[in-house]
Amino acid sequence: MAKGQLTAQEVRKWSKVDGLHRVATGLYLRVRGGSALWTFRYMVAGKASEQSLGPVSALTLADALAKAAEVRAKIRRGEDFALRPSATVVPTPSDTFEEVALQLWESMKPGWKNPKHADQWINTLRMYAFPRFGRKAVSEIGTDEVLTALTPIWQIKHETATRLRQRIEAVLSAAKARGLRAGENPAAWRGHLNALLPTISKKRRVKHFEAMDWREVPAFMAQLRQRANMSSWALQFTILTALRTGTVIGTPWSEIDLERRLWVIPAERMKAQVEHRVPLSRQAVELLQALPCLEGSDWVFWGARKPTISNMAMLELLRGMRPGLTVHGFRSSFSDWAAESTHFPSQTVEMALAHTITNAVEAAYRRGDLIEKRRELMQAWGDYLDGAGQAGETGALVPEQAGQTLSSPRST
Secondary structure, three states: OOOOOOOHHHHHHHOOOOEEEEEEOOEEEEEEOOEEEEEEEEEEOOEEEEEEEEEOOOOOHHHHHHHHHHHHHHHHOOOOOOOOOOOOOOOOHHHEHHHHHHHHHHHHHHHOOOHHHHHHHHHHHHHHOHHHHOOOEHHHOOHHHHHHHHHHHOOOOHHHHHHHHHHHHHHHHHHHHOOOOOOOOOOOOOOOHHHOOOOOOHHHHOOOOOOOOHHHHHHHHHHHOOOOOHHHHHHHHHHHHOOOHHHHHOOEHHHEEOOOOEEEEOHHHOOOOOOEEEEOOHHHHHHHHHOOEEOOOOEOOEOOOOOEOOOOHHHHHHHHHOOOOOOOHHHHHHHHHHHHHOOOOHHHHHHHOOOOOOOHHHHHHOOOOOHHHHHHHHHHHHHHHHHHOOOOOOOOOOOOOOOOOEEOOOOO
């Protein structure tokens, strides 16, 4: 072992510590967010340069020393990658946009409370960026590459395109921090892409969820009650509580207190990351009491093949009954009903919808969650929905399915 050179054991130790660590002459470990890369640093004509050699997981110390020697020999022959644009450098797998993006995603995942958000972050890149320049070295990604991903969806899927641009920018910033690229970020908006892409006004880009007219919802609920299946019951409960699909389908019985007629949703399951208490109307409680429970499962709306019904189950049911509408749209139906046919204050309605308070002054002074006023509101909504159907009617119980043992419905 050369004097001043780290041992393989020391390399394993330092590969877990963020920073730039010298291994041997010119050979370094660049560690960030759990990702460790071999890199070779050198000077040519008084200018410092750096060449990535590959990930520690793929190259042993001996391999890295051998590659460093190869790079050093090329530099002596005048083959300087950084200073000679004509030189062709084949990127190692760790240098590509896709690999850097995946490494950044892995390092960021612990900070996301909702796994769905983590999946959305990487899936946007997988769909729109990786197919176009995922295999190119991050050092080669320029404005043209970024535009090839953004331009096709900039106007027709503007919100998605905006998030895509932000994520590409984040990946390229991480690459620069790791020494894998230099210069300005070609995905930056201000002073760069804003001069190349049109600004889409909010009026043009906001697409509201298609909603059923609130006057039609009672008749629709009456039709739903004739369908004895889990999708129907979940949709009825979603309408009765005016909450989001994801919140409803992931409900365990442990969150629901039938005796107190209260559903307490923990912060990690709410979009605003704040605990939300839902007062349950008589109709909602009766529906829950009539539901069959799957032995060994704590899920309220359990699935035939998975622990819970899928997030598409209610939408598929709705599409078959009322094409063009969305489940989320029933929140708008509830809001319109409250505004047009009741005297409940708007803040009570907004709190029932679990909307975030955007007014900082109002947020600072609001201490409670108006639970009793919301209880009156939700009962009035439940009574209104019974207007075109028989109160409390929830349909027959589903028969026992193959391989599943059903227990009696819940009761207070």
